[in-house]
Amino acid sequence: MKTKNVLKLFLTAGLLFGVSTLFAKEKVYKLKLATTWGPTLSPLIDSAKNMAQMAKTMSNGRLIIKVDASNKHKSPLGILDMVKGGQYDMGHSASYYWKGKDINTLPFTSMPFGLTAPEQYAWFYYGGGLELMQKVYEKHGVYSFPGGSTGVQMGGWFRKEIKNLDDLSGIKMRIPGFAGEIMAKLGVQVTNIAPGELYTALDRNNIDALEWVGPSMDVKMGFHKIAPFYYTGWHEPASEMQFLVNQKVFRKLPKDLREILRVSMRLAAYDMYAQNYDMNAIAWDKMKKEFPNIQVKTFPKPIMDAMKAANKTLRQEMSSKSKLLKEVLDHQDAYMKKVREWSKMSDYLYLQDNI
Numbered sequence: 001m002k003t004k005n006v007l008k009l010f011l012t013a014g015l016l017f018g019v020s021t022l023f024a025k026e027k028v029y030k031l032k033l034a035t036t037w038g039p040t041l042s043p044l045i046d047s048a049k050n051m052a053q054m055a056k057t058m059s060n061g062r063l064i065i066k067v068d069a070s071n072k073h074k075s076p077l078g079i080l081d082m083v084k085g086g087q088y089d090m091g092h093s094a095s096y097y098w099k100g101k102d103i104n105t106l107p108f109t110s111m112p113f114g115l116t117a118p119e120q121y122a123w124f125y126y127g128g129g130l131e132l133m134q135k136v137y138e139k140h141g142v143y144s145f146p147g148g149s150t151g152v153q154m155g156g157w158f159r160k161e162i163k164n165l166d167d168l169s170g171i172k173m174r175i176p177g178f179a180g181e182i183m184a185k186l187g188v189q190v191t192n193i194a195p196g197e198l199y200t201a202l203d204r205n206n207i208d209a210l211e212w213v214g215p216s217m218d219v220k221m222g223f224h225k226i227a228p229f230y231y232t233g234w235h236e237p238a239s240e241m242q243f244l245v246n247q248k249v250f251r252k253l254p255k256d257l258r259e260i261l262r263v264s265m266r267l268a269a270y271d272m273y274a275q276n277y278d279m280n281a282i283a284w285d286k287m288k289k290e291f292p293n294i295q296v297k298t299f300p301k302p303i304m305d306a307m308k309a310a311n312k313t314l315r316q317e318m319s320s321k322s323k324l325l326k327e328v329l330d331h332q333d334a335y336m337k338k339v340r341e342w343s344k345m346s347d348y349l350y351l352q353d354n355i
C-alpha cells in the first residue's frame with residue numbers, strides 16, 4: 001500500500017512537472033503592430049504581414065503578431081506615439097514622418113541625393129547606421145529597425161515638360177517633406193493633398209505635378225493617364241520603411257523570441273525591396289504598353305544643380321540646430337563617399353555597357 005502511494009506521488013509529481021514544463025515552454029507571446037498603411041497597400045503592408053508570418057512559423061506559434069492597418073487604428077501618422085505610449089507593441093511606418101517631432105529621425109528613410117538601397121543596407125547593417133538609429137530612438141523608448149525599401153522613387157508626374165528653371169517656377173506640385181522644401185526654394189508652389197484626392201486634383205488642374213512612389217505603386221493611381229512626363233528620381237533614392245518595437249516589450253521576450261523577431265524583421269525588409277523591384281518591372285511594362293506617349297525624363301542639369309544647392313543650404317540650416325542630426329548626416333556622407341566608389345565600378349559601369 002505504502003509503495004503504491006509513493007509511486008502514485010511520484011507519478012503525480014512527474015506529471016505536474018511535465019505539464020508545467022510543457023506550459024512554460026509553450027507560453028504564447030501576443031504582440032500588436034500598427035501600420036501607417038491601408039490594408040491593401042502593397043508592398044508596404046506586405047512587409048509587416050510577412051514579418052508576422054515568419055515570426056509565427058519560426059517560433060512554432062509562440063510569437064503571434066497581429067497587424068492592424070490604418071483603417072483599424074485611424075492614426076496612420078501616429079505610429080511612433082502609439083508604440084512609445086504602449087497602445088501598440090510594434091509599428092511599421094517610415095522614420096521621416098516624425099521629423100516634425102524629432103528632426104533627428106529624418107535621415108533614416110532616405111535623403112535627397114543620398115545612398116541607394118544596397119548602399120543604405122550596407123550602411124545600416126555593417127556601416128554603423130543601425131547603431132546611430134538606435135541612438136536617435138533611445139529617448140523615445142523604442143527600437144527602430146529597417147522595414148523594407150522602395151528603392152529609387154521616381155521624381156514625379158508632370159503635365160508639361162520641364163526644360164528649365166523658369167518652367168518649374170510657379171507650378172503647383174504635391175511633394176511632401178524635405179524634398180518639398182527643396183522644391184519650394186526653386187519657386188515651386190508646394191502643396192500637400194490626401195492620397196485619395198490626388199488624381200482628381202491633377203485631372204482638374206488644381207496641381208500641375210505630383211510625386212508618389214514609382215511604377216509599382218503609381219500604376220493603380222492612374223496618374224500616367226493624364227500627366228505624360230515621368231521624371232526620374234533624385235529626392236528619395238532608397239526610402240526605407242521602419243519597424244518600431246517598444247523597448248520594454250522587446251526586453252520582456254525570451255531570448256530566442258527576440259532573435260526570431262529580429263531575424264523576421266530583417267528578412268521582411270530585404271524581401272520588400274525584392275518584391276517592389278519585381279512589382280516595378282511589371283507595372284512599368286504594363287504602363288508603357290497601354291500608354292506609349294509616356295516620356296521618361298531627367299531634370300536638366302541646371303535644375304539638378306539648383307536642387308543640390310538648395311539641399312546643401314537646407315541641410316546646413318537643420319544641422320546647425322541639432323548636433324545629433326549633424327552626426328548622422330556626416331556619418332552618412334562619409335559612408336557614401338566610400339561606398340559610391342564601389343557602386344560606380346560595379347553596378348554603374350556594368351549597366352552602362354549592358355543597356
Ligand code: CA
Nearest residue numbers: 153211212213
Ligand atoms: Ca514619395
